[in-house]
Amino acid sequence: MFDIKTELTTNPKEKPAPEELGFGHFFSDHMFILDYTDGVGWHDPRIVPYQPISLDPSAMIFHYGQSVFEGLKAYVTVDNDALLFRADQNFKRLNRSNERLCIPAIDEELALEGLKQLVTVDRDWIPNNPGTSLYIRPFIIATEPNLGVHPSKKYHFIIIMSPSGSYYKEGINPVKILVEEQFVRAVKGGTGEAKTGGNYASALKGQEIASREGYAQTLWLDGKENKYIEEVGSMNIFFKINGIVITPALNGSILPGITRDSMIQVLKFKGIPVEERQISIDEVVEAHQNGTLEEVFGTGTAAVISPVGELKYLDDKMSINKGEIGEISQMLYDTLTGLQYGSIDDTFGWTIRL
Amino acid sequence: MFDIKTELTTNPKEKPAPEELGFGHFFSDHMFILDYTDGVGWHDPRIVPYQPISLDPSAMIFHYGQSVFEGLKAYVTVDNDALLFRADQNFKRLNRSNERLCIPAIDEELALEGLKQLVTVDRDWIPNNPGTSLYIRPFIIATEPNLGVHPSKKYHFIIIMSPSGSYYKEGINPVKILVEEQFVRAVKGGTGEAKTGGNYASALKGQEIASREGYAQTLWLDGKENKYIEEVGSMNIFFKINGIVITPALNGSILPGITRDSMIQVLKFKGIPVEERQISIDEVVEAHQNGTLEEVFGTGTAAVISPVGELKYLDDKMSINKGEIGEISQMLYDTLTGLQYGSIDDTFGWTIRL
Structure with a gap:
């Protein structure tokens, strides 16, 4: 349905021990990227090895804060399936955020499909100790190299994933x-x-x-x-x-x-x-x-x-x-x-x- | 006074024609960088060739908007000097912005000295047609690779410069x-x-x-x-x-x-x-x-x-x-x-x- 290219890593990382996980500092082996270019629209959906982003110092994200993001999780169920929770709602909300920030809307179906394929590729990165999960961070950043104050003509939409520890290690604490x-x-x-x-x-x-x-x-x-x-x-x-x-x-x-x-x-x-x-x-x-x-x-x-x-x-x-x-x-x-x-x-x- | 290392470009760019300048899309040959690391403070001030910034996709600037910036100009005077206008005030204000955004204060003297040296290195980039100037953009971005919501433990302070055309080519237009x-x-x-x-x-x-x-x-x-x-x-x-x-x-x-x-x-x-x-x-x-x-x-x-x-x-x-x-x-x-x-x-x- 969607043509999402996948380039697998040749250098998979070692997975952190469950008790070391914490929140938001380990990342899985791959990421999803989709680019936007004015006049072309969103293009080139792909899954690539997790890697640094290289941007011109004048890229608008560094100056005018034009960015949106989402946060959701993948879980391993009691019967060992990978499970996403209301992910469609996250991409709906992302588009509402886009509207307010003057960022072009994404195709929610494509985003969801990209996420599913990414989670499937990095399925082993979903930790399965009680209370642990794979935190998922879709985000969009303005990348046009230009200091004029206007909506960017270029964007990256990226999804990264971070295995996360249990929020409540010793019971729920008010x-x-x-x-x-x-x-x-x-x-x-x-x-x-x-x-x-x-x-x-x-x-x-x-x-x-x-x-x-x-x-x-x-x-x-x-x-x-x-x-x-x-x-x-x-x-x-x-x-x-x-x-x-x-x-x-x-x-x-x-x-x-x-x-x-x-x-x-x-x-x-x-x-x-x-x-x-x-x-x-x-x-x-x-x-x-x-x-x-x-x-x-x-x-x-x-x-x-x-x-x-x-x-x-x-x-x-x-x-x-x-x-x-x-x-x-x-x-x-x-x-x-x-x-x-x-x-x-x-x-x-x-x-x-x- | 300050030890600012300078690495000159071996590949200087061609300067745009004065009538092509516009605002904010050409950049001079060099940039100033200063890094912050938690526990060390601001360190390694340097002038380097203008170049892309490479950041982890989890760098906080991409997610939580922790950034500040300034805008000022360098001019060529009627007697052919390079001139900065109230630049000390820009770095004072930058530190007030830093305070609000929970970014560690910079040394204003060092920033001003860095700027002076950068303008001196790229002196030929100040256009001298009537009304033209070299727009200067100091900015700070949060670079810690971490999805937790807290003040970043790492930052870049960068100055880039962009030769700019006359704002009023055909007289001041209300x-x-x-x-x-x-x-x-x-x-x-x-x-x-x-x-x-x-x-x-x-x-x-x-x-x-x-x-x-x-x-x-x-x-x-x-x-x-x-x-x-x-x-x-x-x-x-x-x-x-x-x-x-x-x-x-x-x-x-x-x-x-x-x-x-x-x-x-x-x-x-x-x-x-x-x-x-x-x-x-x-x-x-x-x-x-x-x-x-x-x-x-x-x-x-x-x-x-x-x-x-x-x-x-x-x-x-x-x-x-x-x-x-x-x-x-x-x-x-x-x-x-x-x-x-x-x-x-x-x-x-x-x-x-x-």
Whole structure:
């Protein structure tokens, strides 16, 4: 269907030991590349040995930040299949990010086919210890060698893959989160709902401040009123208040997380009340004061669920669920990882077995 | 003082003809590089032949946008010296951008010395036709090969140089500007006052909309209230209303332009009233309606002054000064370019002759 050329490495790397994996510093033997040239379109899809990228120092990615990316994972199932989770959604979102960043749309079918072939070629790079996976990073960078400020006329679309260790080696450990008051991640009309480098660069400062105070991540408030909850670190966030699960509605500045969407669908399927709506930090503080703030958790590809054990806002340190993982958080984690590792039947149609 | 190694090219490029120059697509024979390694600091300043940069596909610049840059120019003066304009201010601002983006500070003295040596090596690349100059682009990119979201542990600081044509080949031509209502460039607490790639990536969309409607640039309003004027395209903006020159005060989301600062100092020196303060689009519309909106102009390194002949806000097309360049705009342009090309005595102490 698609003509994807494959050049296999003649020099395969040694695979790291499972306990050394960590996140994002080992890479598999191959990568997928697709090029864009103005007037030609996207062309030359190919799988090649993992290798450095050589760019002119004036390449636009080095100057004007025109880039988008995605993050997803491949798993080895309990019956030893390779499995992708909602990969079609990642390429759909990549194209929405492309639209915001003035990058030409990719063919989502071609991208998915390229990914499947890449995972098949590097099948042995999916680690199979409990909780481990192959993290997949599709990304697009502007490569035209030109200092004029305009959308690039050349791009690389690349997929690289990194075997990753278990996020929770010693059981799920709730984290401490600091509500950021000074710095802002994104604002309506900006790039907050796109998965683009600038959002992450902008967020480093809040992360630095949180770390300095001994907190794992930053909870971002909205850029207009510094009042409404947006997201946490690089995850979406959920609150369980008085039996109802609430997550901020997608408003243009929040990343439309695929894990977020999966959680909402699982909650609905299980008959647990869930609301997507504006929620202010004051509402959270009040719920904590009157004892109805039952659970708080972040959701994202890396950790699936990251329960919040403490939330600090101004001088108020709120302990949540005695610093332990809540029932709903645990259920969601078990359900999603069960689907991802194939131990639960996929009635949602989310998984692709290779 | 600084040990900067120089490796000269053995294969010098042919210089483009002056009329072919344009902006940002030719580059001189050499570049300056300085590396950063965590635990070592900035090291190995060197001048090398202009050459591609080779990076691992997981290099952080490709994913998380951690980058800053500067823009300035070298000129050939009327008495045939090479001249730099306020270059020390560029490296000061680079370090302020570094602070916001969690990039380690550079030694400003070393950067300036590197730049001087680089301009000296490529002295013949400064074009000397009227209005031409050598555009200089210092930039820093995060190069650590790692997909974790954290400040990079490795960076390149690079200076490249591009001979540039006259911005105004046929006299200064006022441009048409569209006030953007939907998209936002930056918000207080974000990265607006830093010179970082993400701001430019974010702004491409507004630029695309403006172009489609036949406008040259976008005028950005503030991200909180969509009401106060921020900047135009990649320039700062000034309004002359009833004899007083007004420019938005630096508020955290506006780029602190060096040309902007120079204009303010020249205006004060000439005894022309100038105010840095919050100014709303409504105030501009009202001034236009009652006939007191006398001049509008953008300021920046590339064009020095870009007079605005038409401003469109909602359905209101405001013609400014009959679409012609105003007296103050012309005076500021003549003064700044006079200083830059050495035809006016530098009583400000802004110029560095090499």
